[in-house]
Amino acid sequence: MSGRISILLEPLDALVNQDKILQSLIAENLVSDPDSARGRLLREAARLFRDKGYERTTVRDLAAAVGIQSGSLFHHFRTKEEILKAVMVETIRLNTAVMQAAMSAADSNREKLRALVSAELESINGQTGEAMAVLVFEWRSLSEASQAEVLKLRDIYEALWLDVLNALKDEGALVADPFVVRRMLTGALSWTVTWYRPERGGLTQDGLTDQVVAMLGLSQS
Amino acid sequence: MSGRISILLEPLDALVNQDKILQSLIAENLVSDPDSARGRLLREAARLFRDKGYERTTVRDLAAAVGIQSGSLFHHFRTKEEILKAVMVETIRLNTAVMQAAMSAADSNREKLRALVSAELESINGQTGEAMAVLVFEWRSLSEASQAEVLKLRDIYEALWLDVLNALKDEGALVADPFVVRRMLTGALSWTVTWYRPERGGLTQDGLTDQVVAMLGLSQS
DNA sequence: CCTACCGATCGGTAGG
């Protein structure tokens, strides 16, 4: 599982697999088609929110990013906050699906944890528009009503993590409390968006995943 | 070191010690006296920035928190951003001093790491006005000129962490890369501000420190 | 999806 060939193939497999999942979610109307007007707006919004923050991103920035006038935005969304909510809802839906697929492909709990870490790092730092970092850092910009709505989806997502961490605890592989570990990982992984620059060389995303797993005291199996 | 008495005394010792450090920093004009107009404003600003974010905090919020009119703020600070910079500078100065003291009191590298984790958790979640969380989460709200200025102080602070982590790596106690571990810890520890509520019971700050150390695979000594 | 514009609020200023 750690030979030279799998290192080359894994990212490719993951990409193909992720595209299949995306297509089926679009078909079920759970996420927007990236080629639609709505989809393109959400992708640009996610990028802007991630890079400069929700509060510092104006409706004029959002409109300019997709080449329309600011007033035209409100044909698609009633408020700016609704755009933030949509970004979060679609991000979490896609990621939950991607992670469930990655989990079912893994045999051991250690591999499952590695898959979760890897997928979340990809979602936070990836160029594909799924900005998990927005979900984490802009949470308090969401109205309470929207928070409650997104929280239901988040609970499902978090349950994936807790199941694996609890299993590792039962195995004796994990010493610390699974709940605390998950919260620490949420902070640690999202924080990578501020410093991790894979395009500058150095640590690959796979190498970073290894480091996270090593930090937890779990060998790579 | 882990008897019933030390559990009771440690927090008190830490408080007394921290106050001594604060007094000497005030004497050197490195941080503002908490009882001065400037000091009270910075303390309220830190709390507001931490709780609702810099962008969402208006100059009118800041003025109201100390009972003056918004225009009067600009007698003390030329711009709102200057207030943010002052909060960050004074926070990092105080914390560097507190940490250096904690380090010199510790014998082993494991104890030093524990002291660093404990001090940072206190600075992030404490009620004493030293809001490390602001330094982390509002970094991008700082102008580039101010960032460069604060960065010099941060480098000293980060060096404290890297020295201890590198020593633990050399001892064989740490498996992962010290640099990566420190960045992960930055995210993990600051993220506690969003979920950790010691006043609600449950995990104590000491217990949380234990969990973090346990998560890193380092026993409590 | 555009043009034209709104009321509110923002950070900051002038003069005392």
Next chain:
DNA sequence: CCTACCGATCGGTAGG
């Protein structure tokens, strides 16, 4: 430290 106010910019609207 206050009163009174500013220009700019914000999210959002009306009518086409």
